[in-house]
Amino acid sequence: xxxxxxxxxxxxxxxxxxxxxxxxxxxxxxxxxxxxxxxxxxxxxxxxxxxxxxxxxxxxxxxxxxxxxxxxxxxxxxxxxxxxxxxxxxxxxxxxxxxxxxxxxxxxxxxxxxxxxxxxxxxxxxxxxxxxxxxxxxxxxxxxxxxxxxxxxxxxxxxxxxxxxxxxxxxxxxxxxxxxxxxxxxxxxxxxxxxxxxxxxxxxxxxxxxxxxxxxxxxxxxxxxxxxxxxxxxxxxxxxxxxxxxxxxxxxxxxxxxxxxxxxxxxxxxxxxxxxxxxxxxxxxxxxxxxxxxxxxxxxxxxxxxxxxxxxxxxxxxxxxxxxxxxxxxxxxxxxxxxxxxxxxxxxxxxxxxxxxxxxxxxxxxxxxxxxxxxxxxxxxxxxxxxxxxxxxxxxxxxxxxxxxxxxxxxxxxxxxxxxxxxxxxxx
Amino acid sequence: xxxxxxxxxxxxxxxxxxxxxxxxxxxxxxxxxxxxxxxxxxxxxxxxxxxxxxxxxxxxxxxxxxxxxxxxxxxxxxxxxxxxxxxxxxxxxxxxxxxxxxxxxxxxxxxxxxxxxxxxxxxxxxxxxxxxxxxxxxxxxxxxxxxxxxxxxxxxxxxxxxxxxxxxxxxxxxxxxxxxxxxxxxxxxxxxxxxxxxxxxxxxxxxxxxxxxxxxxxxxxxxxxxxxxxxxxxxxxxxxxxxxxxxxxxxxxxxxxxxxxxxxxxxxxxxxxxxxxxxxxxxxxxxxxxxxxxxxxxxxxxxxxxxxxxxx
Numbered sequence: 121x122x123x124x125x126x127x128x129x130x131x132x133x134x135x136x137x138x139x140x141x142x143x144x145x146x147x148x149x150x151x152x153x154x155x156x157x158x159x160x161x162x163x164x165x166x167x168x169x170x171x172x173x174x175x176x177x178x179x180x181x182x183x184x185x186x187x188x189x190x191x192x193x194x195x196x197x198x199x200x201x202x203x204x205x206x207x208x209x210x211x212x213x214x215x216x217x218x219x220x221x222x223x224x225x226x227x228x229x230x231x232x233x234x235x236x237x238x239x240x241x242x243x244x245x246x247x248x249x250x251x252x253x254x255x256x257x258x259x260x261x262x263x264x265x266x267x268x269x270x271x272x273x274x275x276x277x278x279x280x281x282x283x284x285x286x287x288x289x290x291x292x293x294x295x296x297x298x299x300x301x302x303x304x305x306x307x308x309x310x311x312x313x314x315x316x317x318x319x320x321x322x323x324x325x326x327x328x329x330x331x332x333x334x335x336x337x338x339x340x341x342x343x344x345x346x347x348x349x350x351x352x353x354x355x356x357x358x359x360x361x362x363x364x365x366x367x368x369x370x371x372x373x374x375x376x377x378x379x380x381x382x383x384x385x386x387x388x389x390x391x392x393x394x395x396x397x398x399x400x401x402x403x404x405x406x407x408x409x410x411x412x413x414x415x416x417x418x419x420x421x422x423x424x425x426x427x428x429x430x431x432x433x434x435x436x437x438x439x440x441x442x443x444x445x446x447x448x449x450x451x452x453x454x455x456x457x458x459x460x461x462x463x464x465x466x467x468x469x470x471x472x473x474x475x476x477x478x479x480x481x482x483x484x485x486x487x488x489x490x491x492x493x494x495x496x497x498x499x500x501x502x503x504x505x506x507x508x509x510x511x512x513x514x515x516x517x518x519x520x521x522x523x524x525x526x527x528x529x530x531x532x533x534x535x536x537x538x539x540x541x542x543x544x545x546x547x548x
Numbered sequence: 549x550x551x552x553x554x555x556x557x558x559x560x561x562x563x564x565x566x567x568x569x570x571x572x573x574x575x576x577x578x579x580x581x582x583x584x585x586x587x588x589x590x591x592x593x594x595x596x597x598x599x600x601x602x603x604x605x606x607x608x609x610x611x612x613x614x615x616x617x618x619x620x621x622x623x624x625x626x627x628x629x630x631x632x633x634x635x636x637x638x639x640x641x642x643x644x645x646x647x648x649x650x651x652x653x654x655x656x657x658x659x660x661x662x663x664x665x666x667x668x669x670x671x672x673x674x675x676x677x678x679x680x681x682x683x684x685x686x687x688x689x690x691x692x693x694x695x696x697x698x699x700x701x702x703x704x705x706x707x708x709x710x711x712x713x714x715x716x717x718x719x720x721x722x723x724x725x726x727x728x729x730x731x732x733x734x735x736x737x738x739x740x741x742x743x744x745x746x747x748x749x750x751x752x753x754x755x756x757x758x759x760x761x762x763x764x765x766x767x768x769x770x771x772x773x774x775x776x777x778x779x780x781x782x783x784x785x786x787x788x789x790x791x792x793x794x795x796x797x798x799x800x801x802x803x804x805x806x807x808x809x810x811x812x813x814x815x816x817x818x819x820x821x822x823x824x825x826x827x828x829x830x831x832x833x834x835x836x837x838x839x840x841x842x843x844x845x846x847x848x849x850x851x852x853x854x855x856x857x858x859x860x
Binding site for chain 2: 313314317318320321323389390439
């Protein structure tokens, strides 16, 4: 038995945090109350700290199979645990692509063997993510895919996107759309605006994202089908989604921590660690993203953890890969930029990073409840620290937040009652 | 005076007026050497300068090569095809290889913006940007500034109109940074599809009618218009461009009577500028080329002086 003592608990259900001990046995929560006097073999002292449901990430890249030099399921899930994530949904753009039942099973079995957190595969919408033919969605669903996405590659053909939404609806499967009109992107490299002019880098108009968000909302509305918009980054996208929700469209969406913590000014000096897709935007967009999180337009925060090897980043800006290694800074960035600044309460933040994504993916996670799996984290909200990428558990050291001072640190991570991280150290 | 104390010349953005002044005044001395019979100085004796060019160029490469040779440096040229940028040896590895051979200065031209900044971070040799993507071409802007200053006596308050494809022009960007720092008034004009957003925040005045940009100007600078802009749909045709933005005798009547005609070359005669102006009495296009050698001599001298002072 394991007991987490004296912490402030946000259980994901109650309206207010409360002080309690949590007793865990055989992987499940068996008691939640003050002053549990039980002879638990292991005790975690959470005095002065907060006890939260394990975080759930609806969007990450674990890179295995095919790109193990960037990340693999072993390093990726350890990185996730270090960031407080106990469940992660990984995107299908591996090599080969996760576009059939065997691949879904492969990811799941590798996660069982090497992973330290729960891994939920997201499968492709089209075969090979080629945007030509639909995948066998029934087989994918039966194998355990939690959603469908061609993330990284937009489905440019609107007719195919319509069919995908239509077919997936019949199977009660959610499609996660990576909204980017490639013809508007052209050879663009960063957000189009003053900074692209200053740096002489071709700009990507915000319309490239917004045109696709609008298209997908219209398709979802016409079909009365659900759709989830990935990594919302612009003010215009937030407004389109806000209006769609008012009309009752079944649209949900996520943003990633870098879209409320950084802007295109961070690209200055041609910092390839700030190269990400969609690109970092402006202060105005950051403000709109925060407002969207506050008023509920943006349902959840996902990391879009996209680890890369330094060989893919220490090159000319034009040649550098897109993506930020995001697991290990996500909670601290969100706490620092959203809770400390008064945008969200701690309960709201926890919801957007645990129960919210779990509900969208229909995963049984995101709460601390008697009888439920003990996926729990302990965080120190007073702790201020400086991000050091060399300490990342991820193979991907690609973070523009290296050297930033953040507040709020995940100290312990428990998955199914097993301590995975203790005092900031992964112990498995 | 020793204002310039840098390892590299990556761009004019962020350079101080004092630094620019020093480069321009040093170039005056270098021009005398260049125009002398012997064309020989020994400031760079024992130094090695390599021209690392990932894009075709004749004038810029030869200009640097002569500048280095007139100052007594060893020189070498490496031409790498643009298509091998992504596939071949990495830029950093190439730079380190050259450095290991004792190269003191790497003059880099590269089709990707920011490439010189990347190289400079990874080598201890000085890096001079000879044009990176659509970002900057600082030595071109310096030679333009030098030419204007020689002709007009100052840069303060001088009205310079830059006409054409501003979006894709590294010459325009460097000139906006440099000229505004020196107190000149920079006007940019071109089709809306070839104007970068928010360039006015860089200190330039934006015009979409060429006549307004040229009116009262002391200098009118044309930029080369690439034919591929038409193919990519940024322009309906070169003919329409010429009709709307071509620099012609008639339009030049709006400029000051003694206005200079400039162009970084190579010129598309009859497209961005009419032939009679290119060859006319107000054209300083050939003199720009001469001044380019002087500017590059000055930069090679100033950047290697840094190392020399450290030794002595």
